Amino acid sequence: MKRSTFSLLLVLAAQAGAVHGELTDEQRNFFERKIRPVLVEQCYECHSTQSKKVKGGLMLDTKEATLHGGDTGPAVVPGKITDSLLIEAIRYGNKDMEMPPKGKLPASVIADFEAWVKMGAPDPRGEQVADAGNAASQWKKKDIDVVEGRKFWAYQPPKKSPVPEVKNTAWPRSDLDRYILAKLEEKGLQPVADAQKLDLLRRVTFDLTGLPPTLDQIQAFMKDASPEALTRVVDNLLASERFGEYWGRHWLDVARYAESSGKDINVPYPFAWRYRDWVIGAFNEDMPYNEFIRQQVAGDLLPFKDAVDQSKKIVATGFLAIGTKPHNERNPRQFALEVADEQIDTLTQAVLGTTVACARCHDHKFDPIPQKDYYALAGIFLSSETLYGTNGVIQNNQPSDLIELGRDSGMAPGFEGISASARADLARRMKQLDDTRAERQQEAMAARRSGKEIDAFRLLAVRQQTSELKGQINRYAEDGSARILAMGVYERRTPVNSPLFNRGEATQPGEMVPRGFVQVMFPSTPPQVTKGSGRLDLANWLASTENPQTARVMVNRMWRWLFGRGIVASVDNFGAMGEKPSHPELLDWLALRFMENGWSVKKMVREIVLSRTYQLSSQHAPQNFAADPDNTLFWRMSTRGLDAESLRDAMLSVSGEIDFYPPPGSPVSRVTGEGREAIFRFYQATQQPTRYRSVYLPLIRDVVPEALALFDFANPALVTGDRETTNVPSQSLYLMNNAQVIALSDAFARRVYDSSKDNPTRVVNAYWLAFGRAPTQQEILATRTFFSEYAQDAAKAKSAKDADITMYAWSAFCQALMASAEFRFLN
Structure with missing residues (x-):
């Protein structure tokens, strides 16, 4: 499917969501952080119910009024930038309606409004303004009471509670099961039956590695009749390198991993892949989660054993460096504030499940987080480079x-070096360009003094060439060998405190705020930063058992990745606008157990998947469904679709085409050159078909590979702990028509055809590979009919030789298996 068609489908879906008012946490937070403050500050004076004179009949203080627009038409058309007059106005594209009239908004703000319209203009405001007061003051929240705010459940430390008694004492296998069963029994419900053995094997293999079980794994599991059969499977899966690749990808969703900047211009980040590989390695090594967080926030400041250990910890800070950035922002202060804001937003959502960045422009509208707390954190990140x-x-x-x-880092460069003479040639070209640039600067100065017109284009062109060539040269040492480079964060020599910027505007600094932490997360007044940026203090606090949120948020993420729904459904937002936990005592029990077991992700995963709750079937139970249609009580295992990576990897796996050994680095890091040619190669590199696991595909913001984008891949610009799931026609069309899918169908067909000399056995083998089970008698008959009718149709067409017809038939059969619901979903 063409990208334009897919984009249209996304827009239509976004519009539908906006119309029905079904806002996600992501949409609500985006509006509150990026859109509402600008409307209040820049627009309400002339375009609200309280304006002395409403200009152009346009009001922007309610959702309904914004969509309706003014005298010239709708201000916002969800999903359609070119039809939204508000966008035209703030772009200054029409001299007759430039808004705001006092001066054009910063490019980053305009980009936020464009992104808002693209996502369907989600707007949580009601249709009526609450009272007759000033519109801006209506919106502003009353003074925050942090002491009272600490009473909210999410800011209380996890508490031990007695394991509940249950009536059906024979059912639970663990305390985890008792918490689940007790809730069900309160409602007069019972869990469904256990899953079948083969269904369970397929489920746990996908959930732990993102891959289907191999034929060898299936045979070994079926032969093992001991009670420990599943335990052995789970232990083998946890020990596999495939575990880190799949669970590392889960964290990369949360860390908004990508290899370019996104936003206004899509600048490549050629060495983002080092952070990706570090994450995969950390999950495979079962690095304690608190240390995992500590290294990502302050790895450069932690003690190290040797150069290898030090390098890994520096690479871990890539977490803070890989986010989106407004690279075309001219004001260095504004740029620094935007980078710090993105880091605060990512860190607090990812680790604390709290939207602290909503307090940039004003006190948090919903949670007990004053604006000062935001700028206390901002000082920490502004003191870091x-x-x-x-x-x-x-x-x-x-x-x-x-x-x-x-x-001595022990790391690969990720790209090839060049000869010493080639490096010398680049240096000579650089010297020539420097000389040319100096000449043109002198010419420009002379022209300015004499009042002549300056040929700015010639000067810009040589500056561009110089910068691009400098970037190339910096990749190589003087002998031409590739330098080992990484993204990351370092301390600035002199730490700074941040002013409290009124409305978040860089031009409106107020009182200075000492570097510090979020007050509501502490039982009393939090400690102050006394040394350096405070980043190490922040990392240690985040990793502490005294922190009320870090363990709780992570175990909830693990539960979501295994069950398809978190105990707190809003996995990135534990605040007032988030969901309440369905099983608060269980959530605290898991958090405490996680910490007691050394913050081991593998131990926690093992305990969950060996529970009886995880091993329930997906069968329907009318009484349970009537009482709990969303399965918030976990009375069964919900049917779940494979995520985008698992679907692609599964097709590679069953076709026998998967390659588990990708080259070091990323295609993005191997692109060199200058000008348009380099840009072309950069985008071309992201679209080349490969057989590597999906986690190793180059990932450019706004140019996500179609195989991922169509199947609900995470937005790499945002923290995403809970991917949306859709089942739309474009997905089926892709599986029917995409050239790479067809090529994998051919490979799958060859594998099946070569596995035996008779067709019935081939069909059985195909089912075992695709579904992890044997075909039913009805399926065998249907398959026999398919091959017979295919041969008859092909003979009538007389368009291919008999040998070709045979393989075409097997390829079509295998493609049908991979496109089926059973292949794409887990029971």
């Missing part, structure tokens, strides 16, 4: 260096 490695070219006004790790 984020190194991401981009060149100062046109539109990229904020270039950055990278961190050189050195030869």
Whole structure:
């Protein structure tokens, strides 16, 4: 399917969501952080119910009024930028309606409004303004009472509670099961039957590795009749490198991993892949989760054993460096504030399940987080230098260096070196360009003094060439060998405190706020930062058992990744606008157990999947469904669709085409050159078909591979702990028509055809590979009919040889298996 068609489908889906008012946490937070403050500050004076004179008949203080628009038409048309007059106005594209009239908004703000309209203009405001007061003051929240706010359940430390008694004492296998069963019995319900053995094997293999079980795994499991059969399977899966690749991808969703900046211009980040590989390695090594967080926030400040250990910890801070950035922002202060804001937003949602960044422009509208707390954190990140490695070219006004790790880091460069003579040639070209640039600067100065017109294009062109060539040269040492480079964060020499910026505007600094933490997360006044940026203090606090949220948020994420729904359904938001936990005592029990077991992710996963709750079937129970249609009580295992990566990897696996050994680095890191040619190669590199696991595909913001984008891949610009799931026609069309899917169908057909000399056995083998089970008698008959009718139709067409017809038939059969609901869903 063409990207334009897919984009249209996304827009239509977004519009539908906006019309029905079904806002996600992501949409609500985006509006509150990015849109409402600007409307209040810049628009309400002339375009609200309280304006002395409503200009152009346009009011923007309610959702209904914004969609209706004014005298010239709708201000916002969800999903359609070109039809939204508000966007035209703030772009200053029409001299007759430039808004705001006092001056054009910053490019980053305009980009936020464009993104808002693209996502369907989600708007949580009601249709009526609450009272007759000033519109801005109506919106502003009363003073926050932090002491009272600490009473909210999410800011209380996890508490031990007695394991509940249950009536059906024979059912539970663990305390986890007792918490689940007790809730069910309160409602007069009972869990469904256990899953069948083969269904359970397929479920746990996908859930732990993102891959279907192999024929060897199936045979070994079926032969093992001991009570420990599943335990052995789980232990083998946890020990597999495939575990880290799949569970690392879960965390990369949360960490908004990508290899480019996104936003206004899509600048590549050639060394983002190091962070990806570090995450995969950390999950495979079962790094304690608190240490996992500590290294991502302050790895450069932690003690280290040797150069290898030090390099890994520096790479971990790529977590803070890989986010979106407004590279075309000219104001360095504004750019620094935007980078810090993105880091605060990511960190607090990912680790604390709290939307602290909503307090940038005002006290948090819903949670007990004053604006001062936001700027206490901002000072920490403004005192840290984020190194991401981009060149100062046109539109990229904020270039950055990278961190050189050195030869003793034990890491691969990720790209090939060049000869010493080639490096010398680049240096000579650089000298020539420097000389040319100096000449043109002198010419420009002379023209300015004499009042002549300056040929700015010639000067910009040589600056662009110089910057691009400098970027190339910096990849190599003087002998031409590839330098080992990484994104990450370092301390600034002199730490700073941040002013409290009125409305979040860089031009309106107020009182200075000492660097510090979020008050409501502490039982009393939090400690102050006394040394350096405070990033190490922040990392240690996040990783502490005294922190009320870190363990709780992570075990809830693990539950979501295994059950399809969190105990707190809003996995990234535990605040007032989030969902309440369905099993609060169980959530605290899991959090405490997680910490007691050394913050081991593998131990926690093992305990959950060996519970009877996880091993329930997906069968329907009318009484349970009537009482709990959303399965919030976990009376069964909900049927779940494979995520985008698992579906692609499963097709590669059953076809025998999967390659578990990708080259180091990323295609993005191997793109070199200058000008448009380099840009073309950069985008081309992201679209090349590969046989590697999906986690290793190059991931450029706004250019996500179609195989992922169509199947609900996470938005790499945002923290995503809970992917949306859809089942739409475009997915089926892709599985029917995509060239790569057809090629995998051919490979699957060859594998099945070569597995035996008779067709009945081939059919059985195909079912075992695709579904992890044997075909039923009815399916065998249907398959026999399919091959017979296919041969008859092909003979009538007389368009192929008999040998070709045979393989076409097997390919079509195998493609049908991979496109089926059973292949795409887990029971």
